[in-house]
Amino acid sequence: MANRAVATEQAIELQIPARAEFVALVRLVVSSLASARRVLADDRVDDLKLAVSEACTNAIEAHGAASLDDRIVVRCWEGDDRLEVSVEDRGEGFDPHSLPEHPPVTDPERLNFERGLGIPLIRTLVDEVEFETDDTGTSVRLTLYCGRLSDA
Numbered sequence: 001m002a003n004r005a006v007a008t009e010q011a012i013e014l015q016i017p018a019r020a021e022f023v024a025l026v027r028l029v030v031s032s033l034a035s036a037r038r039v040l041a042d043d044r045v046d047d048l049k050l051a052v053s054e055a056c057t058n059a060i061e062a063h064g065a066a067s068l069d070d071r072i073v074v075r076c077w078e079g080d081d082r083l084e085v086s087v088e089d090r091g092e093g094f095d096p097h098s099l100p101e102h103p104p105v106t107d108p109e110r111l112n113f114e115r116g117l118g119i120p121l122i123r124t125l126v127d128e129v130e131f132e133t134d135d136t137g138t139s140v141r142l143t144l145y146c147g148r149l150s151d152a
Contacts, residue, residue, distance in 0.1 A: 018063035051125040055087040062091025093133035
């Protein structure tokens with residue numbers, strides 16, 4: 001999988017076991033990074049944390065479905081005007097364009113969908129989402145455009 005970084009900034013990398021209890025750790029790191037050196041509204045930080053949680057949960061499920069013990073890799077980059085987070089798994093992958101369309105949230109039929117809302121939710125919460133899938137797994141890259149970095 002491609003590993004591109006924003007500008008010349010270094011990435012923060014976490015390698016977590018594919019277990020749900022580690023998603024809170026990832027949220028904490030992402031939240032801290034998002035609010036440490038820039039002015040970013042709390043609701044945007046919450047959006048990013050929720051999107052990252054969904055991406056991590058999908059990665060955990062992919063590892064479970066493939067009976068993998070590999071760790072999930074989460075990388076965070078700070079650019080001057082953005083934060084980027086990638087979540088990489090070693091599961092079998094999927095085609096995000098083949099996902100079924102869900103009815104609008106105001107449609108009563110939406111209540112019939114218990115699963116499959118994570119990717120549409122991620123797309124709503126962050127400014128850009130990229131999926132890269134190959135025979136080694138899936139990488140989901142989330143981008144949130146935000147205020148400029150401070151020198152603090």
